Structure formats: structure tokens, C-alpha cells
Amino acid sequence: MPLDVEARPATEGVDVSRHRESVEIATGVHWIGALDPTLRTFDIILRTANGTTYNAYAIRGSQGVAIVDTVKIEFSSEFFARLETVARYDEIRAIVLNHLEPDHTGALPELMRRAPQARLYVSTRATSMLKALLKPKEEERRFVYTTVGTGDEISLGERTLRFLHTPFLHWPDTQCTYLVEQQVLFSGDVFGCHYCDSRLFNDRVGEFRFSFDYYYAHIMRPFKQHVMDALKLIEPLSIKMVAPAHGPILRDRPRRYITHYRELSTSSLAGAICNKEKTLIIFYMSSYGNTARMAEAVCAGAEERGGVRVSLYDLEGGEIEPFVDLIEEADALAFGSPTINGDAVKPVWDLLSSLAVVNLKGKIGAAFGSYGWSGEAVRMIEDRMRGLKMRIPISGLRVKLIPTDEELEACRDFGCRLSDALSGGKNEPAVIDFADLA
Amino acid sequence: MPKAKITFEDVEQTVNVPAGTRIIEVSEKIGAGIIYGCREGDCGTCMMHVTEGWNNLTEPSVLEEKILRENMASRHDRLACQAQILGNCKVKPA
Numbered sequence: 001m002p003l004d005v006e007a008r009p010a011t012e013g014v015d016v017s018r019h020r021e022s023v024e025i026a027t028g029v030h031w032i033g034a035l036d037p038t039l040r041t042f043d044i045i046l047r048t049a050n051g052t053t054y055n056a057y058a059i060r061g062s063q064g065v066a067i068v069d070t071v072k073i074e075f076s077s078e079f080f081a082r083l084e085t086v087a088r089y090d091e092i093r094a095i096v097l098n099h100l101e102p103d104h105t106g107a108l109p110e111l112m113r114r115a116p117q118a119r120l121y122v123s124t125r126a127t128s129m130l131k132a133l134l135k136p137k138e139e140e141r142r143f144v145y146t147t148v149g150t151g152d153e154i155s156l157g158e159r160t161l162r163f164l165h166t167p168f169l170h171w172p173d174t175q176c177t178y179l180v181e182q183q184v185l186f187s188g189d190v191f192g193c194h195y196c197d198s199r200l201f202n203d204r205v206g207e208f209r210f211s212f213d214y215y216y217a218h219i220m221r222p223f224k225q226h227v228m229d230a231l232k233l234i235e236p237l238s239i240k241m242v243a244p245a246h247g248p249i250l251r252d253r254p255r256r257y258i259t260h261y262r263e264l265s266t267s268s269l270a271g272a273i274c275n276k277e278k279t280l281i282i283f284y285m286s287s288y289g290n291t292a293r294m295a296e297a298v299c300a301g302a303e304e305r306g307g308v309r310v311s312l313y314d315l316e317g318g319e320i321e322p323f324v325d326l327i328e329e330a331d332a333l334a335f336g337s338p339t340i341n342g343d344a345v346k347p348v349w350d351l352l353s354s355l356a357v358v359n360l361k362g363k364i365g366a367a368f369g370s371y372g373w374s375g376e377a378v379r380m381i382e383d384r385m386r387g388l389k390m391r392i393p394i395s396g397l398r399v400k401l402i403p404t405d406e407e408l409e410a411c412r413d414f415g416c417r418l419s420d421a422l423s424g425g426k427n428e429p430a431v432i433d434f435a436d437l438a
Numbered sequence: 439m440p441k442a443k444i445t446f447e448d449v450e451q452t453v454n455v456p457a458g459t460r461i462i463e464v465s466e467k468i469g470a471g472i473i474y475g476c477r478e479g480d481c482g483t484c485m486m487h488v489t490e491g492w493n494n495l496t497e498p499s500v501l502e503e504k505i506l507r508e509n510m511a512s513r514h515d516r517l518a519c520q521a522q523i524l525g526n527c528k529v530k531p532a
Contacts, residue, residue: 128508362448362471362531386466386474393449393469421469424450431443434455437467 017198020081022058025200025249026182026241028159030058032067032082034075037196042103045356046218048211051196054079054103055245057186058086059179061156064093067118068161068177068186069245073106080107080114089115094154096121096161098188099174100129104245109134112143120145121154123165126173148175150233166190166230168223176234183240189219190230191257192244203252211247212257216264221357227265234258267329278422279309281326284336285316285345290370290402295336297408298368298397301415308419315347320354327355332364332422333390337377339369344377352384365390366418368397368411375400393421442523446470447489447530461486461495461518461529471531472518482509484518491527 014023017037022030037051054071056079065087071079092115097105100122112118122130124147136143148154150165164176169190177186193215197205220227235258242250242257250257282299286292292314299312313323327333335352337344365385367378378396385392397414399407440457444464448471453464462484465472475483482505488495492514498506502520515532 125510128510361473364469389473391449391469391471431452431454432468434453434459434464437453437464 014200014204015198016200020078020085022082022086023200025057025243025251026179026184028060029179029182029184029243030060030082030086031200031243031249032056032058032079032086034071034078034082035196035198036072036075039194039196042194046194046215048194048196052194052246053196053200055192055243055247055249056083056104056107057243058083059156059159059161060087060091061159063155063157065091066094066096066154066156066161067092067111068096068243069098069104069188070095070107070111072103076107076110080110090117092118093156094119094121094161096177096186097126097130097173098177098186099171099245100126100133101171101189102133104188105133121148121163123147123163123167123173123175124149125167126175129171129173153180164230164233166226166233168226169230170219170223176230178237183238185234185237185239185242185254187234187242187244189245190227191242191250191261192246193248195247197248200249201252202248202250205248208248212260213264215247216261218357220261220264222359224265224359227261231258231262231265235262277307277309278331279311279329280332280334280418280422281311281313281330282334282336283313283315283323283348283351285314285338285347286336286370287338287340287345288370288402290399291336291338291368293403293408294368294370294397294399294411295334297403297411298334298336298415298418301412302419303415304412305416305419305423307423310415310419315351320351323351324354324358327351327360328358330363332366332418333385334366334368334418335381335385337367337369337381339371339375339377342374342376344369344381348377348381349384352381352388355388361389363390364418364422365392366394366396366414367392368399368414370399370401370403372401394418442494443526444523445490445528446472447528455523457524459523461521461523464523465518465529472529473531474519477519479505479517479520482506482517485509485511485515485532486518486529487512487532488514488516489528489530491525494523494525494527496522496524 022032033055039051057068059066095118148163153162160180162178193211195208195211199205242254284295302310337348367381375398445452472486475481
């Protein structure tokens with residue numbers, strides 16, 4: 001018999017900052033998390049203006065209790081206090097870990113000590129991380145866990161937990177857990193945000209849309225393809241409530257947030273560039289106009305071949321953020337920088353150090369520039385791009401001071417070869433000899 | 439010296455190499471998509487998939503086996519910084 005989400009009356013006017021009890025979010029399903037209202041910086045990379053929550057849940061069935069996620073270690077006492085209002089430790093049959101990051105597993109070792117009979121359920125990708133997190137001593141190495149994948153289920157009697165394998169959201173180990181009978185999705189960090197509000201539910205808390213988008217932009221954006229893969233599993237489900245690991249519980253029109261994730265993961269105006277057309281973006285900085293002239297020649301050469309949409313930007317005239325958006329969508333990037341005091345110039349590094357939020361793996365990179373006496377910038381930029389998992393099929397081009405007509409022709413040729421590499425390297429020989437490689 | 443052909447499927451490029459050459463030496467030069475981290479067989483970043491000629495690479499060492507296991511490698515995955523080319527093979531990023 002299907003069970004209802006219900007339990008609204010108990011949550012009307014909820015304020016969990018006033019007590020350390022559990023909150024029933026659906027019949028037999030309790031929030032047992034913790035509030036962290038004074039947190040301002042999360043994980044070094046994220047800021048939050050009103051803290052965050054570490055959401056954990058207890059699900060009661062006739063055959064035992066399951067705990068989904070725990071909290072950051074400093075908040076263990078709040079978590080255990082809330083847990084104890086809803087279950088005894090010897091009733092806990094299962095501990096489900098949707099994500100192993102320490103803000104969700106801080107209280108895990110103590111929970112395992114208090115409920116030694118409970119079995120851990122983690123995703124198939126989580127085992128090496130689990131061992132690294134728990135660091136079991138030799139004599140404890142036999143701790144019991146079960147790895148689960150999409151479609152695996154555990155039954156608590158009248159309630160069933162079904163797992164969805166959703167890796168890389170935002171660690172390799174991440175998964176979602178679906179409470180089948182009540183259609184509640186415990187989504188881990190997915191659909192979460194750093195927003196602390198003791199009223200807990202999305203229809204009660206303050207305005208949190210900006211936090212939701214900000215969280216996506218910094219945590220999920222580098223993994224857009226994995227978000228799309230996960231949505232293929234999540235979208236077909238009937239969902240009455242999404243219960244994430246951070247921020248408000250989404251019980252009012254939860255589908256909107258799922259749809260919003262698809263929108264955020266889909267390129268805006270994607271159709272504006274023809275599918276078959278590859279894109280190359282050339283960024284440059286120039287002090288005396290020499291690198292600028294090289295950039296223009298590279299651009300002209302790349303365009304000559306056709307089939308590649310080339311854009312040319314002077315870094316001096318733009319902001320980092322929109323350039324990051326452009327880079328995310330591009331197939332190839334070329335950077336032109338003069339060498340000043342043995343280094344590439346700062347605007348180039350500023351942009352190249354702002355790309356952690358986008359996926360660059362496999363994009364083509366290239367570097368060029370004019371120099372006065374040593375010319376290290378080009379190689380340094382290439383190394384940085386390799387570090388960003390880009391590939392550099394064409395060795396960089398350097399010109400001493402003012403480019404001659406022949407040198408500008410070489411820049412043009414550099415652009416042509418870049419364009420060829422982008423459209424599949426048609427002009428390269430089928431087999432090359434190792435000895436011919438630079 | 440015996441020669442062997444290695445094909446990097448992601449960039450559709452084949453290279454004729456002296457037997458015994460490590461894959462890392464070739465793939466970086468032609469700009470194939472295999473990515474390197476520590477370059478000494480410890481981090482697993484350069485895991486690649488061998489689509490043909492699995493037996494034409496040197497056997498993985500005990501250490502490489504361990505790293506492959508830890509990184510949940512599938513059957514024909516190898517570390518490009520460790521594997522040496524003995525005969526014709528085809529590889530792509532894992």
C-alpha cells in the first residue's frame with residue numbers, strides 16, 4: 001500500500017534552532033541534522049552569508065531504522081541528540097552514505113561505535129575513500145559495508161530504499177537514495193545549497209534561490225555531463241520531496257529544482273553555433289602591439305580553413321567571469337602573451353587560474369607570444385594548460401620582438417594547423433615516426 | 439631495433455616507435471588526450487584503455503596492479519606512464 005508523505009502538521013512553524021529533537025518530514029522519516037549558522041567560508045572555495053546545514057535523516061520501518069548521512073564532526077552532539085529522540089541505537093540496521101566528504105561523515109565513526117550492528121551502504125566507487133576516511137587500525141579492518149549501484153534496494157519492512165548511482169556529483173563516490181513508497185529523494189549534495197534556516201522547508205525559509213544557483217555554479221558546474229547522466233535516473237521518478245544534504249528540504253514543487261538543474265547544465269544559446277562547427281578562442285595581451293599582431297595573424301590563419309568559428313579577445317578589455325563562460329563552451333583555446341621578466345603576464349595567469357569551475361579535459365590548447373630576450377611565457381602557458389588536462393597538439397610559437405612578414409606568415413600557418421587539429425587533423429600523416437617527433 | 443606501431447585513438451594518430459618505448463614518451467609529444475599526474479605510477483591519473491594489442495605491452499608491475507585496483511580499473515586499463523610498447527597496440531584515454 002502506498003504511503004503518504006503527510007506529516008505536515010508536525011512541521012508547521014518549525015524552528016529547529018530552539019530544540020535538539022528530530023523533525024518528522026514525512027511519516028516515519030525524520031530530519032536529524034545540524035545547523036551551522038556562523039559558517040562563512042565552506043571548503044575554502046565557497047562563501048555563505050548565513051551558514052549552512054548538515055542534513056541527516058532517519059527512516060523507520062517495521063524491520064529497523066536506516067540513517068541517511070551524518071554531520072560534520074563538530075556537530076556530532078546535536079546529531080546524536082536528535083537521533084536519540086527518534087530511534088535507539090540497537091534499532092539501526094543500515095547507515096546509508098550518499099557522499100563521504102567529512103561534512104557528512106564526521107559523526108560516522110562514533111555512530112558505528114554506538115550502533116555496531118548497523119551495515120554501511122556506499123556506492124561502488126566509495127570503498128577506497130571510505131577506508132581512507134575511517135583509517136581503520138589493523139585489528140578493525142573487518143568493518144562491514146555493502147556497495148550498491150542503481151536499482152539495488154534495502155527493505156525496512158513497509159519502506160524500501162532504492163539506490164541511484166550518480167557519480168561525480170561532486171566526488172566519485174556520490175549516490176542518491178530514493179524512498180520508494182513515499183517518493184522522497186535523499187539526494188546528497190545534489191539539489192543542496194549552503195543556506196542555514198531553522199525553518200527547514202523551502203516553502204518556509206527565506207529567499208535562497210541565489211544560494212542554490214551559487215552552489216551549483218561552484219560545486220556541480222565542473223561535472224555538467226555527470227549531472228545530465230544523473231538526471232536521466234532522477235527525472236523519471238515520481239518525487240514528492242527532495243531531501244538534500246545541505247540547505248532547505250524541497251517539499252514544495254520539488255520538480256522545479258530538478259528542471260532547474262537541467263537548465264543550468266544545458267548550454268544557453270547552444271544552437272547559435274552550428275553543431276558541426278568547432279570553436280577556437282584566441283586571448284592575448286600585448287604591450288607594444290607585437291603579440292597583438294601575432295594574434296591577428298593566428299586568427300586569420302585559423303579562419304582560412306573554414307569549419308572553425310574563431311573569436312579574438314584582448315584580455316585587457318574583459319572581465320574574468322564571462323571569459324570563463326566562453327572557455328567552458330569552446331573546443332580550443334589559444335593564449336598570446338609577451339614575456340616580461342621571465343613570466344607570462346598577470347591577466348593571462350588570472351584567467352588560467354580561474355578555470356577550476358569548468359571542465360577543460362581534452363580541449364585543445366596553444367600558446368604564442370613576442371619576447372625580448374628569453375621568452376619563457378609560451379612554454380609556461382603550455383605547461384599550465386597541460387596541467388588543466390588540455391592537450392597541446394602544436395608546439396607554441398615565439399617571435400623575438402617585432403614580427404617580420406615571414407614571422408607573421410608563420411603565425412598564419414600556426415593558425416591553419418590549429419584549425420586542422422581542431423577539425424580532426426586531416427592533414428597529418430597517418431603514421432609518423434618517433435624520431436620525427438620534436 | 440624492433441619497431442612497433444601505437445595508435446592513439448582519440449587523436450587518430452599512429453606512431454612508429456622502437457620497442458621498449460614508454461607510452462608517456464609518445465603520447466605527450468603528439469598531444470594525445472591521456473593526462474599525466476605524478477608520472478611515476480603512483481597517482482593513477484594517466485589510466486588509459488587498451489583497445490587492441492593488450493598483450494603487446496610490458497606486464498604491469500605489482501605496484502601498477504595496486505594502483506589500477508585502487509582506481510577501479512577495468513580489465514584492459516593500464517597506466518600510460520608505466521606501460522612499455524613491445525608490439526602493435528591501440529590506446530585511448532580511460
